Amino acid sequence: MPELPEVETIRRGLEREVVGKRIKSVEVSGLRSIRRHKTKKDFISRLEGAKVKTARRRGKYVILALDTGELLVLHMGMSGQLRRAQAKDPTEKHTHVVFTFTQGGQLRFLDPRTFGELFVTVPDALTAEVPELAELGFDPVDQPLAITVFAQRLLGRPDTKLKPLLMDQTFIAGIGNIYSDEILWESGLRGDRTPRSLSNMEIRRLFRAIVEILHEAVKHRGSTLSDQQYVDLVGRPGDYQQFHNVYDRGGQACRRCRATIIREKSQGRSTFSCPSCQV
DNA sequence: ACGCCCGCCTGTAAGC
């Protein structure tokens, strides 16, 4: 579910709600959510008593640094949610992990489809044990890149289609199915164009669109679609869906040229685009 | 290196 803007919104919530608090107890009911750990006990014992020092983000991963020197890494997958709660609040369905803090209050991880996960690791192991994190590409919000470097890296993948390339987490970290479509529309580029085929001006437009779309989406606290699956720590939905120009707008008029937005499948994912102003 | 397909899960909506 969540892409960079949603995860960044979650991270900011954690900074407000969780950083500085000490974990009193951890309850795990969904073993699949902590599947990298051999035992539940291993996960729990490395967290209980630890204080959360910082909340960082790399692409779609949230990384909480603990005062034990270890890191709690979270990935939401398609349907993961983190919610602030009180101990007396009823347990919602699909609640897999509950953190209770010494200062009171809880953080709960909910995840119907169970593609999300949490694990504790030491910083050095991030490269050895977690290659997918070590190999993440640049984060367009957290680590802005000079356009010259971007252009160079883009041309290092001359024949990959732009849509899969934008979604390749080892190339750029944080972009998924919604924001790749929005970025391509903003750039006026088709998702099946290749870096080799781009003019310098088109590369500039693409670069600017990546930065602008993601910053705007963060500003509006991400996108919440009709299923209401994505909400922040306090249950508040995002606003950015109202600014979508193509995603989930199949059959509707393009806001730039009035042509009809089309929906098609690419790599098994729905892709939305304007057949007239994306070239 | 790249494109395509599958599997991993559950819930929901649409179609018959």
Add this chain to the structure above:
DNA sequence: TGCTTACAGGCGGGCG
């Protein structure tokens, strides 16, 4: 009212 199918913000792996 069922039952079946398709599809959903992610990712990794396997195959040609």
